[in-house]
Amino acid sequence: xTGTNGLEKEEIKDVKQIQMxxxxxxxxxxxxAILLLLQxxxxxxxxxxxxxxLNDTQVSVRELALISLINLNPHNIMFTLKKLYxxxxxxxxxxxxxxxxxxxxxxxxxxxxxxxxxxxKTEEVLYWAIVGSTSFESFPEVLPEIRKLLADSRQSxxxxxxxxxxxxxxxxxxxxxxxxxxxxxxxxxxxLLCASALIKLDDxxxxxxxxxxxQKDANELPRREIAYxxxxxxxxQKTGLQNLENHKLQxxxxxxxxxxxxxxxxxxxYIVRRICAESxxxxxxxxxxxxxxxxxxxxxxxxxxxxIARTLGILGDASAIEILKKAxxxxxxxxxxxxxxxxxxxx
Numbered sequence: 481x482t483g484t485n486g487l488e489k490e491e492i493k494d495v496k497q498i499q500m501x502x503x504x505x506x507x508x509x510x511x512x513a514i515l516l517l518l519q520x521x522x523x524x525x526x527x528x529x530x531x532x533x534l535n536d537t538q539v540s541v542r543e544l545a546l547i548s549l550i551n552l553n554p555h556n557i558m559f560t561l562k563k564l565y566x567x568x569x570x571x572x573x574x575x576x577x578x579x580x581x582x583x584x585x586x587x588x589x590x591x592x593x594x595x596x597x598x599x600x601k602t603e604e605v606l607y608w609a610i611v612g613s614t615s616f617e618s619f620p621e622v623l624p625e626i627r628k629l630l631a632d633s634r635q636s637x638x639x640x641x642x643x644x645x646x647x648x649x650x651x652x653x654x655x656x657x658x659x660x661x662x663x664x665x666x667x668x669x670x671x672l673l674c675a676s677a678l679i680k681l682d683d684x685x686x687x688x689x690x691x692x693x694x695q696k697d698a699n700e701l702p703r704r705e706i707a708y709x710x711x712x713x714x715x716x717q718k719t720g721l722q723n724l725e726n727h728k729l730q731x732x733x734x735x736x737x738x739x740x741x742x743x744x745x746x747x748x749x750y751i752v753r754r755i756c757a758e759s760x761x762x763x764x765x766x767x768x769x770x771x772x773x774x775x776x777x778x779x780x781x782x783x784x785x786x787x788i789a790r791t792l793g794i795l796g797d798a799s800a801i802e803i804l805k806k807a808x809x810x811x812x813x814x815x816x817x818x819x820x821x822x823x824x825x826x827x
């Protein structure tokens with residue numbers, strides 16, 4: 481056994497043995513050969529990896545070799561990446577991986593090439609072009625193109641990715657497009673991510689559109705995110721809201737409370753109703769109390785009723801005492817605890 485292990489150690493230090501492994505019909509052995517190359521500092525490593533990228537018959541092996549080559553970052557890496565990307569007969573996986581590679585190199589030349597990829601028609605390539613662009617200091621230059629992809633791309637994954645990135649970077653210039661897609665996009669995940677992005681933008685002027693979308697959207701997951709967004713943007717604990725003119729803020733809050741209350745009373749999804757109750761607590765407007773009491777008396781879901789009790793406690797209106805006392809006798813422990821805590825807050 482010792483002799484065999486010694487032979488293996490000797491073999492892995494021999495570049496010719498590794499090259500023989502790369503000619504194996506078994507992809508697993510070719511994978512191992514690439515890993516062995518990376519464990520040893522051979523002068524030929526870059527050339528061997530480049531040969532595998534260009535000539536191997538299996539995409540996964542080529543992709544591993546390409547990732548390894550990008551991490552080594554040889555002087556001619558951009559030439560290799562451009563050659564792979566510009567070959568339109570190349571597989572989508574390899575072309576996409578080349579664009580991922582640009583985000584690892586992070587040079588001005590890489591960024592200029594990545595901007596070209598933002599006009600590509602292949603979904604996988606576009607995905608990595610959008611995500612990879614955030615790695616560059618010059619990223620704001622491509623925001624108009626990413627907004628355009630959100631508005632115009634026929635691929636839902638690309639619209640989702642664009643919405644996510646625009647929210648993550650808090651692109652105020654994307655507000656109108658995000659609102660439009662929230663109302664009009666045909667894919668629920670895109671609408672959900674648009675609502676999430678609007679949370680990041682944190683602009684109370686979006687409340688009107690969010691309220692409209694809450695009533696309009698046919699899918700419960702976007703509706704849940706929309707209800708959550710309304711509560712977060714209008715959270716009464718946020719110091720920024722205190723700088724607004726009282727009448728302007730009150731008009732917006734009134735509109736939001738009306739929309740959330742309507743959904744709390746009518747929405748078929750308990751996850752949406754629960755978030756509506758939570759958001760009403762964040763807004764902290766006592767005009768919601770009447771509808772919260774009605775919902776508490778009608779709703780049969782324990783999670784929704786528990787959240788309503790918490791919100792009534794936050795609002796602190798004495799008119800809720802009777803319904804909370806009734807809730808404190810519930811068969812569900814979570815409702816009892818929430819109701820008792822709310823009563824302590826009010827009394």
